[in-house]
Amino acid sequence: xxQPRPRLKPLAPLAALCAxxxxxxxxxRAQTAAPVSLRILAINDFHGYLRPPxxxxxxxxxxxxxxxxxxxxxxxxxxxxxxxxxxxxHKNNIFVAxxxxxxxxxxxxxxxxxxxxxxxxxxxxxxISSVGNHEFxxxxxxxxxxxxxxxxxxxxxxGPHPFLGAKFRYLAASTIDKATGKPxxxxxxxxxxxxxxxAFVGLTLKNTPNLVSPAGVASLDFRDxxxxxxxxxxxxxxKGVEAIVxxxxxxxxxxxxxxxxxGISGPIVDIVKKFDKAVDVVISGHTHQAYVCEIxxxxxxxxxxYGTLVxxxxxxxxxxxxxxxxxxADNTIVKIAGTAKDPEQSALLESYDRLAAPIANRPAGSVxxxxxxxxxxxxxxxxxDIVADAQLRATSSEPNGGAVIAFTNPGGVRTDITRREDGxxxxxxxxxSQPFRNQLVTMTLTGEQLKDVLEQxxxxxxxxxxxxxxxxFAYAWDASKPDGARIVAxxxxxxxxxxxxxxxxxxxxxxxxxxGGDGFTVFKEGTAQQFGIYDVDALYAYFxxxxxxxxxxxxxxxxxx
Numbered sequence: 001x002x003q004p005r006p007r008l009k010p011l012a013p014l015a016a017l018c019a020x021x022x023x024x025x026x027x028x029r030a031q032t033a034a035p036v037s038l039r040i041l042a043i044n045d046f047h048g049y050l051r052p053p054x055x056x057x058x059x060x061x062x063x064x065x066x067x068x069x070x071x072x073x074x075x076x077x078x079x080x081x082x083x084x085x086x087x088x089x090h091k092n093n094i095f096v097a098x099x100x101x102x103x104x105x106x107x108x109x110x111x112x113x114x115x116x117x118x119x120x121x122x123x124x125x126x127x128i129s130s131v132g133n134h135e136f137x138x139x140x141x142x143x144x145x146x147x148x149x150x151x152x153x154x155x156x157x158x159g160p161h162p163f164l165g166a167k168f169r170y171l172a173a174s175t176i177d178k179a180t181g182k183p184x185x186x187x188x189x190x191x192x193x194x195x196x197x198x199a200f201v202g203l204t205l206k207n208t209p210n211l212v213s214p215a216g217v218a219s220l221d222f223r224d225x226x227x228x229x230x231x232x233x234x235x236x237x238x239k240g241v242e243a244i245v246x247x248x249x250x251x252x253x254x255x256x257x258x259x260x261x262x263g264i265s266g267p268i269v270d271i272v273k274k275f276d277k278a279v280d281v282v283i284s285g286h287t288h289q290a291y292v293c294e295i296x297x298x299x300x301x302x303x304x305x306y307g308t309l310v311x312x313x314x315x316x317x318x319x320x321x322x323x324x325x326x327x328x329a330d331n332t333i334v335k336i337a338g339t340a341k342d343p344e345q346s347a348l349l350e351s352y353d354r355l356a357a358p359i360a361n362r363p364a365g366s367v368x369x370x371x372x373x374x375x376x377x378x379x380x381x382x383x384x385d386i387v388a389d390a391q392l393r394a395t396s397s398e399p400n401g402g403a404v405i406a407f408t409n410p411g412g413v414r415t416d417i418t419r420r421e422d423g424x425x426x427x428x429x430x431x432x433s434q435p436f437r438n439q440l441v442t443m444t445l446t447g448e449q450l451k452d453v454l455e456q457x458x459x460x461x462x463x464x465x466x467x468x469x470x471x472x473f474a475y476a477w478d479a480s481k482p483d484g485a486r487i488v489a490x491x492x493x494x495x496x497x498x499x500x501x502x503x504x505x506x507x508x509x510x511x512x513x514x515x516g517g518d519g520f521t522v523f524k525e526g527t528a529q530q531f532g533i534y535d536v537d538a539l540y541a542y543f544x545x546x547x548x549x550x551x552x553x554x555x556x557x558x559x560x561x
Contacts, residue, residue, distance in 0.1 A: 035325060038198065041083055081339055086310060112158055114146065116352045128171060130249050133207075134212070169186065203248040214517065254293070292311075361427070361428070363427075365424075387413055392404075405508070407469055407470075408535070417432075440534070448501040471552065
């Protein structure tokens with residue numbers, strides 16, 4: 001495909017300058033006038049996948065463009081090798097990221113509050129990262145600990161050695177501490193390459209408060225991404241900066257392969273168009289997509305998720321104007337086959353494995369087939385059903401809350417529980433699907449409030465969120481109706497009996513939803529709250545009691561039209 005070449009500014013021909021007597025025609029001066037090359041290596045949405053994710057990356061089959069294939073890819077050991085290989089032969093290089101390096105992580109990282117991931121990426125030479133929404137999963141103070149080091153305030157020091165914090169620098173220009181009015185992390189960092197300053201600006205998506213526990217970010221203000229960058233341009237130019245790279249944790253949805261960009265849509269398109277023309281390159285994330293795009297004359301990239309890709313961005317910098325004169329990018333697959341493991345990374349992972357293995361390998365039970373988190377047309381998923389059932393089971397007795405209905409948010413169900421050959425499921429498998437360790441909260445809601453909270457599934461029209469519901473509760477929604485009127489009240493039922501708008505029901509959700517997470521603010525109105533066990537422990541107990549576990553009959557949610 002044609003690679004984007006944004007804001008092309010060719011240098012004046014040397015011969016013409018010599019003819020005007022402006023340049024001495026000497027080999028030394030000619031060499032000085034040559035463009036400066038810079039290679040930027042970038043990742044996004046690593047999410048603590050120190051081991052390769054199940055399946056790898058889905059790409060177009062090189063042998064048949066009408067088909068898709070899965071390529072086993074990812075993992076810190078091989079990503080470190082690919083990063084080293086992509087650095088070779090490039091004197092000027094830097095390794096950066098666009099957020100969500102941690103959070104929603106598999107067991108090996110999450111058990112240690114993502115300290116292993118921070119150490120792993122620091123060892124790879126990561127220099128800069130923007131802050132993603134998942135960096136705030138445990139709140140602002142915990143993210144500051146990730147940067148600065150120290151023991152966890154509750155679980156203390158659990159790792160094989162002291163946690164020293166990130167060697168790379170987090171940036172968050174648009175994330176403001178309400179108490180001080182200043183960014184909670186530096187807004188940008190300027191690096192020099194052969195005397196040319198290049199600014200890297202870090203941005204967290206504006207919608208972060210709706211994606212994480214509200215209590216964890218209550219002291220922060222998340223401002224408009226484009227307005228923040230544009231306000232910084234005069235300051236950067238005053239420091240002699242002309243080359244500007246934005247690391248933003250927001251993205252888009254293309255329709256092409258991992259190095260293409262046909263028909264891209266999503267928030268990143270409008271944001272890039274609003275950026276000042278001084279912005280040269282945008283490295284994006286959040287949507288877990290892979291693309292190399294040209295949007296509004298700027299190069300825009302994203303590297304899938306879970307460490308399956310490393311994006312290599314090659315810039316040519318004008319030694320006189322210090323601006324970008326060309327930019328191109330290539331997404332490189334971190335292939336399992338044929339890529340050697342980095343021994344330093346292997347040693348790090350093994351040191352944590354020794355501590356984690358006894359817990360991770362505990363038998364949970366078994367499955368009859370893979371439990372998928374992928375929803376059907378109505379919004380219901382096999383694994384979502386099981387998770388909701390597990391949370392209802394954990395809180396249905398009177399001492400534990402007396403719940404009759406349980407809801408869980410789809411974003412909290414992070415990965416399938418894949419069936420192995422013997423069907424066995426471990427604690428690590430269960431944890432991977434429920435990695436946030438959210439506490440269960442049982443509350444009282446009226447039937448009318450139940451309808452209201454279900455209507456909030458479409459609060460964000462661009463990203464509807466279908467709550468997963470427990471066995472016994474059922475409802476129907478009409479896709480042809482407007483926002484606020486999609487739930488068919490007469491089709492809401494519990495154990496076959498219609499939901500009474502005036503009656504009270506005990507309902508279990510996780511504490512993320514209880515605080516209004518994902519825009520479900522009605523849950524904040526719940527009364528007589530009772531806190532219970534963690535969601536992952538509820539799912540583990542469900543497997544212990546009910547294995548082998550298979551997909552339920554479903555049909556708890558019905559879509560009309």
